[in-house]
Amino acid sequence: MAGRLLLSCLKNSSCTSIRNCSHLKGPPINFKYGNREIVGYGMNGEAAYMDLEDFPMPAIRFKETTPDIQVVKNKEKGDWKKLSIEEKKILYRASFCQTFAEINAPTGEWKSIAGAVFFGLGISLWMYMFCKHYIYPPLPSSFSEEAQLAQLERMKLLNVNPIWGLNKRT
Missing domain, CATH: 1.10.442.10 (Cytochrome c oxidase subunit IV)
Structure with missing residues (x-):
């Protein structure tokens, strides 16, 4: 595409050089900021x-x-x-x-990035602890280890899933 643009610019009679071509975008080369x-x-x-x-x-x-x-x-x-x-x-x-x-040369920018990451992790940890303590309800009693072992014994007694079976060692 650039080649076609250049060819059309050079074929145009008003374009005597690439710098004078009105088809090309941008300021001319000798323009100053x-x-x-x-x-x-x-x-x-x-x-x-x-x-x-x-x-x-x-x-x-x-x-x-x-x-x-x-x-x-x-x-x-x-x-x-x-x-x-x-x-x-x-x-x-x-x-x-x-x-x-x-x-x-190293700029030391990693220190501010690491500081921001650890600050964010600290804030999120405090938010989690706040939610766990004040917002979330306590876990049901079935989450305790004794309740889970009792549930496993009951499943053995009722012969739940006998083909694949439960672990008989416990």
Whole structure:
């Protein structure tokens, strides 16, 4: 379907390039959000910034282009060997918020999740105890072990289910 759309766009005389094609959805590539450049298609075609390991290239830059970043970007167009490590870091941080190591670093979020789970379990235990003590009626006398043994003896005497039988050992 995307191929057909592209072909119909290119066959149309008003479409001189893909960026000018009115059939394609979304803003043009050189459109800016505030002062942040759109540098790609993005996940699901949305111009949004997200630090994701499985989708490492967001559609827009992380920071807006400031005059000091613009100076380094102009320097970037030349030889990269002339850039210092600090300038490369400035360029990276202008485009991305976190490195892969920072994305994969443990956040400690599991502690709050475990706390919420144990809090919920505690509340449900207290609700069960409240219902058991104040709401539910007491169990009938036939639930006691003596009553169940007496019922089993009576079933033996009456020869209940003689083909498959009851356990004769008790």
